[in-house]
Amino acid sequence: xxxxxxxxxxxxxxxxxxxxAEQTHDAHVTNVETRPAFFEWLCRMGxxxxxxxxxxxxxxxxxxxxxxxxxxxxxxxxxxxxxQLWLGLAGEVENEGRSADQLAFLRDALKFRNVLLVExxxxxxxxxxxxxxxxxxxHYELLQRLTESTSPRVAEIAAKALKEVSxxxxxxxxxxxxxxxGTPESHDRMQxxxxxxxxxxxxxxxxxxxxxxxxxxxxxxxxxxxxEAWLARVEDVLDxxxxxxPDNASCIPAARPxxxxxxxxTSCPICSFCSAPIRAPAGSRWRGAV
Amino acid sequence: MxxxxxxxxxQGVRDADELSPEEAAFQAxxxxxxxxxxxxWMPAAYRKTLIRQIGQHAHSEIVGQLPEGxxxxxxxxxERKAILLAxxxxxxxxxxxxxxxxxxxxxxxxxxxxxxxxxxxKYSSIFNYPTLTWADMGAVGWLVDGAAIMNQVPLQRxxxxxxxxxxxxxxxxxxxxxxxxxxxMMSMVSGTPAQKEMAQDALNRFWYPALMMFGPSDKDSVHxxxxxxxxxxxNTNDELRQxxxxxxxxxAHYLGLTIPDDDLVWNEETGNYDFSQPDWEEFKxxxxxxxxxxxxxxxxxxxxxxxxxxxRDGLAAYAEKAAKRRVAA
Numbered sequence: 001x002x003x004x005x006x007x008x009x010x011x012x013x014x015x016x017x018x019x020x021a022e023q024t025h026d027a028h029v030t031n032v033e034t035r036p037a038f039f040e041w042l043c044r045m046g047x048x049x050x051x052x053x054x055x056x057x058x059x060x061x062x063x064x065x066x067x068x069x070x071x072x073x074x075x076x077x078x079x080x081x082x083x084q085l086w087l088g089l090a091g092e093v094e095n096e097g098r099s100a101d102q103l104a105f106l107r108d109a110l111k112f113r114n115v116l117l118v119e120x121x122x123x124x125x126x127x128x129x130x131x132x133x134x135x136x137x138x139h140y141e142l143l144q145r146l147t148e149s150t151s152p153r154v155a156e157i158a159a160k161a162l163k164e165v166s167x168x169x170x171x172x173x174x175x176x177x178x179x180x181x182g183t184p185e186s187h188d189r190m191q192x193x194x195x196x197x198x199x200x201x202x203x204x205x206x207x208x209x210x211x212x213x214x215x216x217x218x219x220x221x222x223x224x225x226x227x228e229a230w231l232a233r234v235e236d237v238l239d240x241x242x243x244x245x246p247d248n249a250s251c252i253p254a255a256r257p258x259x260x261x262x263x264x265x266t267s268c269p270i271c272s273f274c275s276a277p278i279r280a281p282a283g284s285r286w287r288g289a290v
Numbered sequence: 291m292x293x294x295x296x297x298x299x300x301q302g303v304r305d306a307d308e309l310s311p312e313e314a315a316f317q318a319x320x321x322x323x324x325x326x327x328x329x330x331w332m333p334a335a336y337r338k339t340l341i342r343q344i345g346q347h348a349h350s351e352i353v354g355q356l357p358e359g360x361x362x363x364x365x366x367x368x369e370r371k372a373i374l375l376a377x378x379x380x381x382x383x384x385x386x387x388x389x390x391x392x393x394x395x396x397x398x399x400x401x402x403x404x405x406x407x408x409x410x411x412k413y414s415s416i417f418n419y420p421t422l423t424w425a426d427m428g429a430v431g432w433l434v435d436g437a438a439i440m441n442q443v444p445l446q447r448x449x450x451x452x453x454x455x456x457x458x459x460x461x462x463x464x465x466x467x468x469x470x471x472x473x474x475m476m477s478m479v480s481g482t483p484a485q486k487e488m489a490q491d492a493l494n495r496f497w498y499p500a501l502m503m504f505g506p507s508d509k510d511s512v513h514x515x516x517x518x519x520x521x522x523x524x525n526t527n528d529e530l531r532q533x534x535x536x537x538x539x540x541x542a543h544y545l546g547l548t549i550p551d552d553d554l555v556w557n558e559e560t561g562n563y564d565f566s567q568p569d570w571e572e573f574k575x576x577x578x579x580x581x582x583x584x585x586x587x588x589x590x591x592x593x594x595x596x597x598x599x600x601x602r603d604g605l606a607a608y609a610e611k612a613a614k615r616r617v618a619a
Contacts, residue, residue: 031463053371057359060375061382061590062593063596065598065602066382066389069382070379078522125597182608185600249395
């Protein structure tokens with residue numbers, strides 16, 4: 001059993017402050033002109049990884065095999081780590097004193113800016129696995145492009161995340177192929193999952209004014225430019241998995257109202273129930289010196 | 291500890307002159323602190339007892355994911371969420387090493403799972419208690435992982451090689467887990483009065499169930515002598531329980547929390563705290579399946595296993611097809 005003095009770790013907030021002081025200088029972070037768009041875009045990134053991390057966490061202890069349980073929580077852990085970085089930077093860009101935690105837990109569900117695909121409820125492991133693959137393939141293309149961002153801070157986060165996401169996509173690809181070409185039941189479940197999820201994939205490539213500003217500043221690529229590479233990879237994998245690509249016309253983006261990113265606000269995995277502890281009265285402490 | 295009341299299937303420890311030559315040589319190796327490895331000869335009862343003990347330990351790790359996994363989506367900060375995820379992931383990893391250690395004794399993971407689901411094998415009584423608030427994540431890490439470490443540190447010297455080696459890594463991680471639990475308690479007791487009350491309430495609810503983790507009192511622990519002779523149990527239940535109380539009480543005082551025991555007092559003469567025993571009738575009821583969460587916990591494991599059958603079958607079928615394709619190529 002560790003001794004009492006061993007139990008008292010260094011103050012995490014102090015360590016975080018030291019790390020913050022060592023941040024790379026980035027003119028984009030303080031650029032007033034692009035600030036609203038940059039903040040919005042960073043929230044889209046952070047919300048997407050947060051919601052998927054949250055969804056995957058729901059599997060904790062309930063996976064179909066122990067190895068799978070570990071892999072799902074590991075992926076969730078990576079995504080929560082990305083969220084800390086994206087929303088942390090969003091708070092800096094916004095410059096109103098909001099932390100990553102405040103952005104993650106204290107906004108209403110309707111203010112979330114994640115891509116729709118990651119919100120889709122877990123369903124069975126077929127839906128969870130297929131959702132992961134379709135997203136990983138997109139995430140990989142996006143992060144790869146972001147490593148060339150004119151924002152050094154964005155490029156740094158992307159480079160770190162890319163290492164993890166390279167593994168995510170390798171793993172989800174492997175599972176889609178195995179389950180698609182496994183038993184008749186696993187094949188049918190994967191096809192059914194694909195049919196359910198396909199209509200949400202188009203949303204990942206919708207490009208709006210925020211994206212145009214980001215592209216113009218060289219911070220991030222316009223999402224529509226990622227679709228070709230994504231589709232090529234997805235079609236290859238689905239072919240190997242003996243699954244049929246649904247009709248491309250059935251994508252949802254055109255049907256989504258302007259400025260509304262979330263359609264499942266009622267089943268949002270960061271609902272008031274999940275964030276209840278942090279909504280506790282001022283002065284509540286959840287870590288060292290907060 | 292994560293293995294309680296493990297039966298050895300023997301009638302007490304036999305004298306040296308009652309042992310067969312093989313048994314005598316086996317016991318001499320154990321007495322000489324030489325590890326027993328999977329391919330070595332071992333008495334059938336030693337093998338059976340180890341399967342029970344390691345299996346129960348493994349089951350405890352994976353059932354133990356549930357009360358904490360329940361709070362991952364509701365952790366109060368991103369950092370706490372990440373730490374808790376990593377912790378629960380470690381527990382699943384411990385389950386994995388332990389099932390592998392049990393497999394070296396000739397039983398498959400699937401067989402062990404079936405025994406868990408049928409109720410033939412047990413898991414630690416502690417996981418049949420609910421986790422009601424975020425402070426319970428602190429109490430579980432501090433007290434439950436703390437009690438587990440008490441038992442598992444000596445098990446690094448246990449006679450069966452694969453078990454002892456698995457325990458080395460497990461202990462390193464458990465020690466970190468206990469620190470994260472204590473860190474949650476530290477934050478809560480220095481927060482609002484409501485948070486401190488929540489921390490005290492968690493201690494009140496987990497104190498006696500944590501004491502039960504060491505198993506029944508030595509006088510009622512019928513299988514201890516043989517397990518200790520085989521060095522698959524290194525200390526008696528009461529020794530470990532006393533050590534746990536001695537170390538935990540000052541930690542509670544440091545937090546400004548009160549151990550829920552009016553009779554707790556430092557005994558100068560023995561150099562130990564005197565303390566009240568848990569309610570052993572409650573312990574027996576929980577082991578029999580009548581704790582507050584037994585049905586829920588086992589139900590969740592069975593649901594995960596049955597719901598995942600198509601997934602496991604799909605992967606196995608693909609592996610078979612791929613092997614055939616390789617042969618044909």
